Amino acid sequence: MSKISQAFADKKAFIPFVTCGDPDLETTAKVVRAMEEAGADLIELGIPFSDPTAEGPVIQAANVRALSGGVTTDKIFEFVKELRKDVKVPLVFMTYANVVYSYGTERFVKRCVEVGIDGIILPDVPFEEKEEFAPACRANGVDFISLIAPTSEDRIAMIASEAEGFLYIVSSLGVTGTRSEIKTDISAIVEQVRKSAKVPCAVGFGISTPEQAARMAALSDGAIVGSAIVRIIGENGRDAAPYVKEYVKSMKDAVREA
Amino acid sequence: MENKSKGRFGVHGGQYIPETLMNAVIELEKAYDHYKNDPEFNRELTKLLNEYAGRPSLLYYAEKMTKDLGGAKIYLKREDLNHTGSHKINNVLGQALLAKKMGKTRLIAETGAGQHGVATATAAALMGMECVVFMGEEDTKRQALNVFRMRLLGAEVIPVKTGTATLKDAVSEAMREWTRRIDDTHYCLGSVMGPHPFPTIVRDFQAVISKEIKEQMLELEGRLPDVVMACVGGGSNAMGTFYNFVNDPQVKLIGCEAAGRGIDTFETAATLNTGKLGIFHGMKSYFCQDEYGQIAPVYSISAGLDYPGIGPEHAYLHDIGRAQYVAITDEEAVQAFEYLSRTEGIIPAIESAHAVAHAIKLAPTMKPDEIIVVTVSGRGDKDVAAIARYRGEEIYE
Structure with a gap:
């Protein structure tokens, strides 16, 4: 079992997200350590991209703040290396295909292993295109994490059967951002996922309150929260x-109580 | 490992989009594969193209220009004479009809110069569909007239303020909107770009341009042209101009990119001359980007060519050397805009003026018995105020 799958062993996982370098890497370092101390089971580190097409306004703004602060992929690798001196929780990168591709996929994945990154999430790489990235990940022991959407329907079994690390279930249509209500029938999706997947699944997109997190974690194996955290960082710098x-x-x- | 990726042109193309959209593009591909061979669909589309958009468009012998430049014979493919004033209507009528057959009631679109937005708003009005157009805020200022035209046609225009507030941001926002609302909505993409099947669908609907050029040229000259050329942003009018000549090796294909203030400056949008291979907006192709893959804030005087990427089939034609892509500066395009207006009494879109500019350079180097066809993709009324500003004159639109 990979380090990521272990993060779900015997418990419901809470998975927070932060954009690296928003507003600077010193702040991100403090935020990541604070998340680990507060009990995060797995942390998603966003590498900012100029045109994040899957993000809503909150994370888009964080990408702009981070890039205008001068953060780069190389600086983020150095930052993770430094972080790994004491941070033990599994870490995954969340970024866009071009960030990895332009760095050189093989080179990017090797750097991930060197600095202690356990997985990669690329929201603009669906099942049909994952062979561009997944073989390099597999060869180096980095989990390539797949997503399932409310529109996946007949695609769920295909995606779930090849899933690594954990499955990221997108709770709602649209881009990232908090929502007052999640209308998708998550339990129906999870039921289908569990028929084919060997890995745990967590729900993300739109979750901001403890009640929502508890409900989503109760239906699956964990809850993922991005925009609500990025908003706190945006407000408090x-x-x-x-x-x-x-x-x-x-x-x-x-x-935990879910 | 089995390659599941679809819609490849060499290494380019593919479907790099969020999982949320995958079933939507699969459904679109199935519908298109069905209707493209459906006689009833094709009858309806041809009727719309001929009776509503005014096809076939003229292939006009630019005699004064030819004599003035003293070289190859120049023909202009007059897409500017289509209803709504550009080639965009060819694709839009096809996609709107397809969307309607698929049971969609709402069209969304991105637009740069506003030509694709106007065409989409027009088709939506004609077919009784709802329409929302995303346009970079910067472009809503540069092309204020087209914004009002779209609203007049009943469309909602949403100014996009993110990023560089130009065409690429409008595409990103249209994609985001599509992930929000898929059931009743078709994303009417305006160029030969984005995820499969869009590059193929848009190319097929624009291929009517080269189909007609071929027929008209054979009738007028009894032979094929030596060169066909068109401007390239995403590349739809160029792909339409090239497509039926790709297998005629004696016909040279030339795409004219926007160099902006020059390909040695950062203020350029010449993707094939300055970009590198990448993955963005659903496709693998060439993109203007920095060493870390961050998409570059490109620039051109032309809002329609102000895009950091190029369609995957163009990237492929470039790789195999079948087509040549040259870069034309703002200044050269503006001079060509003025030249064609003065010489032939045809005011071209500033986008199309990039192709005219290259014809002005190329024709004198060719023999009088050689033939160039330049596609004038759109008319220039929308650009008059911007050109006046470029020449230091403030006029109100």
Whole structure:
């Protein structure tokens, strides 16, 4: 079992997201450590992209802040290497195909292994195109994480049967961002996923409150939260870490009881 | 490992889109594969193209221009004479009809110069569909007239403020909107780009341009032209101009990219001359980008060519050397815009003026018995105020 799958062993996982370099890498380092201390089971590190087509306004703005602060893929690799001196929780990169492709997929994945990244999520790479990236990941022991959407329907079994690490279930149509209500029948999707997948599944997109997190974690194996955290960082800038810690703790507590 | 990827042109193309959209593009591909061979669909489309859009468009012998330049004989393929003023209507009528057959009631589109937006708004009005057009805020200012035209046609125009607030951001926002609302909505993509099957669908609907050029040329001259050329942003009018000549090796294919202030500056949109291989907006192709794959904030005086990528089939034609892609600066395009207006009494779109500019350079180097066909993709009324500003004169539209 991969380190990522282990993050779900015997518990419901809480998975927070942060955009690296928003507003600078020193802040991101404090935020990641705060998340680990607050009980995060797995952390998604976003490598900013100029044109993040799967993101809503909150994470789009974080990408702009990070890139205008001068962060680059190389600086993020160095940052993760430094982080790994004490941070133990599994870490996955969330970014876009061109960030990995332009770096050289093989070179990118090798750097991931060197610095201690456990998986990669690319929201603009569906099942049909994953052979561009998955073989290099497989060869180096990095999980290539697949997504399932409310529109996946007859595609669920195909995607789930080849899933690695965990399956990212997109809760709603549209882009990332908080939603007052999640209308998708998540339990029906999870039921189908579990027929084919050997890995756990977690639900993301639109989750911001402890109640939502608890409900989604109860239906699946965990809850993923991005925009709500990025908003706290956007509002508090370099002082965001304690606020993120408090928030992640409340979410983890809710998920734990799910 | 079995390659499941679809819609490849050499290494280019594919479907690099969120999982949320996969069933939508699969459904579109199935519908297109069915209707493209359906006689009833083709009858309806031909009727629309001929009786509504005014096809076939003229192939006009530009005699004054030919004599003035003193070289090859120049013909202009007059897509500017189509209803709505550009080649965009060819693709839009096809896609709108297809969307309607698929049971969709709402069209969304991106637009740069506003020509594709106007064409989509027009088709939506004609077919009784709802229409929302995404347009970079910068472009809504450069092309204010087209914004009002779209609203007049009943479309909602949403200014996109993210990124560089130009065409690429409009595409991103249209894609985001499509992931929000798929059931009743068709994304009427305006160029030979994006995820499969769009590059193929748009190319097929635009191929009417080269089909007609071929027929008209054989009738007028009894032979094929030596060169066909067109401007390239995403590349739809160029792909339409090239397509039926790709297997005629004696016909040279030339695409004219926007160099902006020059390909040695950062203010350029010349993808094949300055970009590198990448993955963006659903496709693998060439893109203007930095060393970390961040998409470059490109620039051109022409809002329609101001795009950091190029359609995958063009990338392939470039790789195999079948087509040549040259870069034309703002200044050269503006001069060609003025030249064609003065010489032939035809005001071309500033996009099309990029192709005219290359013809002005190329024709004198060719023999009088050689033939160039230049596609004038659109008319230039929309650009008059911007050209006046470029020449230092403030006029109100």
